[in-house]
Amino acid sequence: MLTPRSKGHDYHHGDLRASAIAAGREMIKKGGINALGLRKVAERLQVSPASLYRHFEDVETLQAEICSEVRQELGEYMLVAREKVPKSRSKSLNAKLRFRALGHAYMDFANKNKKLFESAFLFRMHNQNQDAEGLAWNLLTESLDELRSTGELLSKTDEEACMLAWSAVHGLATLVAQDAIEPERYEQSKIQIMNGVERALTGKVSRSAI
Amino acid sequence: MLTPRSKGHDYHHGDLRASAIAAGREMIKKGGINALGLRKVAERLQVSPASLYRHFEDVETLQAEICSEVRQELGEYMLVAREKVPKSRSKSLNAKLRFRALGHAYMDFANKNKKLFESAFLFRMHNQNQDAEGLAWNLLTESLDELRSTGELLSKTDEEACMLAWSAVHGLATLVAQDAIEPERYEQSKIQIMNGVERALTGKVSRSAI
DNA sequence: TGTACATCAGTGAACGCGCGTTCACTGATGTAC
């Protein structure tokens, strides 16, 4: 069970599949979805183009798998951010802070990974609709449940809460990913969005939440 | 000054530039930004590929001009919708209705012209930053001024109003354009967004506005 | 422990394709005389 590297130039790559996804991810990260190409991935991995067909049906499958992976990353990024929120005495404040952390994380991910974020939603595989986008979405509804259970959610707004929160946060994320927001205004904008959403959902904005 | 058509097969096209933009627009409308190609446009117009270089520096210029035109269309679509709003007695109700009309129009345009909308913001020409996107944006700030002058805008929200309104509306527009919203839920979602935004900006939602 | 063999992840050469762009050209048009 020695590592295959030890034997001369490895005829077998080791884990070409994972490497291809990682390499493709980097290409999208740098140049957007159109920068990804099967031949370019092969060249980057010092491997023949044909070899990739052992692992992916075609180039679209590769695209879709990378995008799915990025959506998963986004969800995990949000999860981590939420868990970092320090516990506060008040349950309701806690719920608000956790909610805001999710929103911030979503937008920050888009800001840090503009091209990846932009691409992630362009190709959804039809076979698995709610795998990864589901994670971000589930975190949102979970968070709204939390707010609701502490009585912070205006009863009138309950139905529309999800839609508004999602659209507003996704909207700014999209704008920042497309460089439509001046970088120096981003942090401020992010807070404005969360304030607006919080005001719409709860009728006010907690000072300590800002 | 007879129409050039009258003379056999027209060697000169008439207005190749405008035709090319129109043809390109249709291609993007059907197949997204990647469906646009210089050779395809030429073929569609029954014209040699080289002829297009009399009117466009390269294919990117053509792309950019089409996208700019679509942004202009979007603004005009909003303008028309706003002017259709019947005048009401109350100035403040009037301002709200006009505001909502703008938001609805923005999202409706995206819903009716998914691919065009999606593409419109992908390519902004660097030479003219605020021509056409400016129109939609200017209508928004104009509308917020209107709300402010009737005293409907919460003073606290003033700074963030613009950002929230823009992000929320643009967010749903993006989602619907990418087929991330089930068609039968679109109308409802649209209203939810505008209710949420209005609540965030004014602290309440007028019954007569829904 | 050594040998024969099936497996299958890789190779490398070739395929056809459509793309954007170039170039020397042609012929319709409007203008000057």
Place this chain on the structure above:
DNA sequence: TGTACATCAGTGAACGCGCGTTCACTGATGTAC
């Protein structure tokens, strides 16, 4: 009104390029005996 000429929007053929995909192949690996 008729003719010579400059203009310039079109032609059509060719360019090189990079792409996704295919195919018969090769050789490293693990397994059965």
